[in-house]
Amino acid sequence: xxxxxxxxxxxxxxxxxxxxxxxxxxxxxxxxxxxxxxxxxxxxxxxxxxxxxxxxxxxxxxxxxxxxxxxxxxxxxxxxxxxxxxxxxxxxxxxxxxxxxxxxxxxxxxxxxxxxxxxxxxxxxxxxxxxxxxxxxxxxxxxxxxxxxxxxxxxxxxxxxxxxxxxxxxxxxxxxxxxxxxxxxxxxxxxxxxxxxxxxxxxxxxxxxxxxxxxxxxxxxxxxxxxxxxxxxxxxxxxxxxxxxxxxxxxxxxxxxxxxxxxxxxxxxxxxxxxxxxxxxxxxxxxxxxxxxxxxxxxxxxxxxxxxxxxxxxxxxxxxxxxxxxxxxxxxxxxxxxxxxxxxxxxxxxxxxxxxxxxxxxxxxxxxxxxxxxxxxxxxxxxxxxxxxxxxxxxxxxxxxxxxxxxxxxxxxxxxxxxxxxxxxxxxxxxxxxxxxxxxxxxxxxxxxxxxxxxxxxxxxxxxxxxxxxxxxxxxxxxxxxxxxxxxxxxxxxxxxxxxxxxxxxxxxxxxxxxxxxxxxxxxxxxxxxxxxxxxxxxxxxxxxxxxxxxxxxxxxxxxxxxxx
Numbered sequence: 001x002x003x004x005x006x007x008x009x010x011x012x013x014x015x016x017x018x019x020x021x022x023x024x025x026x027x028x029x030x031x032x033x034x035x036x037x038x039x040x041x042x043x044x045x046x047x048x049x050x051x052x053x054x055x056x057x058x059x060x061x062x063x064x065x066x067x068x069x070x071x072x073x074x075x076x077x078x079x080x081x082x083x084x085x086x087x088x089x090x091x092x093x094x095x096x097x098x099x100x101x102x103x104x105x106x107x108x109x110x111x112x113x114x115x116x117x118x119x120x121x122x123x124x125x126x127x128x129x130x131x132x133x134x135x136x137x138x139x140x141x142x143x144x145x146x147x148x149x150x151x152x153x154x155x156x157x158x159x160x161x162x163x164x165x166x167x168x169x170x171x172x173x174x175x176x177x178x179x180x181x182x183x184x185x186x187x188x189x190x191x192x193x194x195x196x197x198x199x200x201x202x203x204x205x206x207x208x209x210x211x212x213x214x215x216x217x218x219x220x221x222x223x224x225x226x227x228x229x230x231x232x233x234x235x236x237x238x239x240x241x242x243x244x245x246x247x248x249x250x251x252x253x254x255x256x257x258x259x260x261x262x263x264x265x266x267x268x269x270x271x272x273x274x275x276x277x278x279x280x281x282x283x284x285x286x287x288x289x290x291x292x293x294x295x296x297x298x299x300x301x302x303x304x305x306x307x308x309x310x311x312x313x314x315x316x317x318x319x320x321x322x323x324x325x326x327x328x329x330x331x332x333x334x335x336x337x338x339x340x341x342x343x344x345x346x347x348x349x350x351x352x353x354x355x356x357x358x359x360x361x362x363x364x365x366x367x368x369x370x371x372x373x374x375x376x377x378x379x380x381x382x383x384x385x386x387x388x389x390x391x392x393x394x395x396x397x398x399x400x401x402x403x404x405x406x407x408x409x410x411x412x413x414x415x416x417x418x419x420x421x422x423x424x425x426x427x428x429x430x431x432x433x434x435x436x437x438x439x440x441x442x443x444x445x446x447x448x449x450x451x452x453x454x455x456x457x458x459x460x461x462x463x464x465x466x467x468x469x470x471x472x473x474x475x476x477x478x479x480x481x482x483x484x485x486x487x488x489x490x491x492x493x494x495x496x497x498x499x500x501x502x503x504x505x506x507x508x509x510x511x512x513x514x515x516x517x518x519x520x521x522x523x524x525x526x527x528x529x530x531x532x533x534x535x536x537x538x539x540x541x542x543x544x545x546x547x548x549x550x551x552x553x554x555x556x557x558x559x560x561x562x563x564x565x
Contacts, residue, residue, distance in 0.1 A: 016124075016295045018079045023332040032331045039330035040338030043086055043321050045211040047073075047339065048346055050321075050369070052234070052354075053362040054089045057154055058097035058313060060106060061238045062354070062362075065089050066347050067245060068307050070340045072315030075303040077336025081295030082280040084287060086321040086336050087303055091366075091373050092271045093314045095150050095405050100264045102169055106311075107251035108261055114308035115258075115265035120272055121301030129293030135274055136420075138385070138393040139412035141378050146400025146408065148374035155363040155370075161189025161231060171401050188229040193360030196220045200368050213365050220361035221353070234362075235355025243351045245344070248309040267406045268304075272316040276300050279317030286326050320372065388419040462559055466496035471507035471534070479514040489521035492562035494555060498529030508541045515549050525549045526558035 047069050055065030069088035076087030100109045123129070153171060156178050157164055163184040168174050196216040203212035224231055234241070280291035300316060307315050325335055382393050396412035458464060465482050479495075495514075503511075518525050530538070530551060538544045544551075552558035 015127075015292055016081075016298055017292075018295065018299065018333070019081055019083045019292070020078055020333040020337075023083065023334075028332060028334070033334065035329045035331050036335035037338055039325050039328035039335040041342050042211075042328040043325045043335070043339040044342035044346065045214050046324050047086075047088060047318075047321055047343060049213045049217045049357075049362065049365055051089055051343070052357070053365045053369070054091060054094060055313060056158075056359065056362060057091075057094045057151060057366050058089070059101045060097070060109075060313070062234055063242050063347070064311065064313055066343060067310050068312035068315050070245065070344045070347070071310050071312055072303040072307040073343070074337050074340035075306050076276075076299050076315065076317065077333040077340070078299075079295075079302055080299035080333065081292030082283055082317070083289055083291075083333055084283045084322055084326050084330055084335070085276070085280055085291075085296070085317045085333075086325050086339060087276070087300075087315050088318055088321065089313045090275060090316055090318050091151055091369050092144065092147055092275050092316070093268065094154070095147050095400075096264060096267050096271065097313055098154075099169065099404075100261070104257060104261060108257060109313070110251040110308045110311060111258060112261045112264045112268060113304050113312070113314045115261060116268035116272060116314060117301045117304030117306075117308060119265060119269035119301070120297050120304060123269070123273060124294045124297030124299075124301060127294045129273075129277060129297045135413070136389075136392065136416040137378075138382055138389045139396050139409065139416055140274065140278070141375055141382055142393045142396025142412055143400045143405060143408050145374050145376075145379050146397045147405070148370040148372075149401050151373070152367055152370035155366050158232070158359040158363040159189070159193040159367070161186025161193075161360060186231065188224075189231045189358070189360040192220050192224055192229065192231055192358045193364045195223070196358075196361040196364035197367060200364060213368075216364065217357055217361045220358050220364075221356045224358045225356050229358075231358045231360055233355060233359065234357045237359065241351040241354045243348060245347075246311050249311065251308075263406050267409065268314045270409060272300050272304065272314060273297055275319075276317035279319045279322050282319055283322050283326060286323065388422070392416050392419060459559065459562075461491040462494065462562060463490040463492070464494040464496065464555065466498075468499040469501075471497070471500050471503040471511075479510060483514070483517065489518070489523045491522075492524050492526060492559065493518055494526045494528055494552075494558045496528045496555065497531070497534060500534055501531055503534050503537050505541070508537060508543055511538070512541075512543045515543070515546065519548045524562060526552050526561055528552045528555060528558050 048066070051065035051069040052062035053065070055062045055068075058065075065088075073087045076085055080087075097109060100112050104112075150171065153174055154167075156162070157167055160182075161184075162178065162181045163186075164177060164181050168177055196219070199216040199219060200212045203210050203215060221233075223229070224233070276296055277291075277293050280293070280296055284290055296317075303315050307313060321339075325339070328335075330336075379393070379397075383390060385393075392412055392415045395415055396408050399408035399411055463486055465479075483489075483493075515525050525548060527549060528551075535544065535551075543549075550558070550561045552561060
């Protein structure tokens with residue numbers, strides 16, 4: 001007798017309870033607050049130059065990046081399903097944001113961000129969080145590496161101080177423009193950007209605990225001001241710095257333009273969902289905790305709606321900032337909330353000083369970000385994978401760089417799905433010894449000659465058709481097309497299924513529809529050579545037995561079963 005107590009079912013709404021509530025319910029003391037405050041301050045120092053640099057690379061003003069990190073960062077930590085997630089603008093959005101602003105203006109980006117927030121909210125409530133985790137690694141690595149190349153390419157003009165009125169968005173045209181204007185390089189900008197880059201790399205190697213990004217940007221700003229260097233700064237390009245958060249507002253955009261923003265909204269939602277859950281998985285691996293994926297998607301949706309309301313950028317979980325948060329000793333989501341509040345404090349206090357930050361130093365920051373995103377080791381490792389995986393990786397990477405991120409993701413996912421189906425078919429074929437994938441015939445091989453004279457041996461009122469391979473959804477409509485092309489209904493239609501090892505629900509439905517149509521036309525159907533698995537599926541789903549469908553072992557036996565004239 002089983003004496004174990006029955007396991008109580010978990011109410012569905014429990015999966016959407018933020019981790020913040022869990023932490024507070026379990027007990028939160030002053031020691032935890034102190035550790036979270038230190039971690040939040042540490043992450044804020046790292047995020048300050050990064051948020052500004054990402055906003056500039058996205059084609060907007062640096063304050064938009066800070067607004068995003070403050071508003072979305074606070075909401076992601078407060079409402080999310082991970083204890084340690086740090087949210088804000090990330091490099092993954094740079095390409096999409098830049099393209100949306102170029103085509104639809106900043107108001108268009110705000111609408112697309114809000115639409116993406118709704119999509120993420122719906123995806124979380126529909127519990128699709130687990131599904132997003134199944135995006136294949138070659139697709140993720142391909143578009144991430146492609147974005148890294150695009151980000152690095154976009155920083156060349158600022159790093160070298162090139163005098164270019166307008167830089168093209170297309171990759172090839174961009175580099176052609178750089179080459180044509182290389183003679184306009186500013187030695188002072190090259191010195192500032194190069195020094196900032198060397199400082200970041202040196203601190204990472206010699207003193208990795210120090211905030212390399214902030215120290216490099218601060219040092220470059222101080223040197224440029226003290227030496228009176230002729231370099232472009234945030235103040236010279238963007239003007240005055242806001243001293244407070246903007247008021248929430250609705251964008252001005254006509255309804256007709258909303259439809260054009262749907263692909264961009266889906267791309268933003270996809271990137272936010274994938275990167276946030278990937279970030280949460282990394283955090284789980286570093287801490288031994290477990291996140292709630294659907295709760296995280298809901299939080300990401302609310303955070304993007306909040307960012308859009310304050311005129312910010314799309315936001316998601318940031319892996320590097322989350323890892324910094326964990327290493328700094330964070331114990332709860334309060335660290336992420338404090339990180340947002342510290343950024344707000346920096347925004348208010350440092351407004352007069354930000355105007356002196358050289359754009360070349362921020363370009364150096366983004367070059368390091370791009371290198372970290374490129375995942376060179378992962379990319380190289382995948383290049384030793386089977387040919388199908390390499391094809392998915394290179395196609396996604398190439399399309400991201402040369403065409404469009406949305407197209408790259410669509411093609412990459414479709415190629416990965418086709419590759420997955422092919423491999424599953426091979427696995428079933430090896431296990432069952434049934435041929436699921438019909439290879440091309442070699443007509444030049446010895447003994448391959450075969451006489452195709454079946455039509456000559458059939459009576460004039462009999463038609464025959466043979467199918468090979470799995471009877472899946474992809475060929476379900478084929479039978480109806482055959483009847484349409486025959487024209488006059490025959491007395492008997494012989495369907496040879498000897499080489500069909502498996503049939504799915506769509507195939508069964510198509511076969512039933514085919515038999516019903518033949519009955520209405522006065523045509524009898526004969527199924528020849530049914531394999532046991534196929535016959536069992538037809539019987540289980542009610543297609544067999546029926547009076548107007550006969551089973552036969554051979555073509556001759558089927559012809560003998562035709563109804564009398």
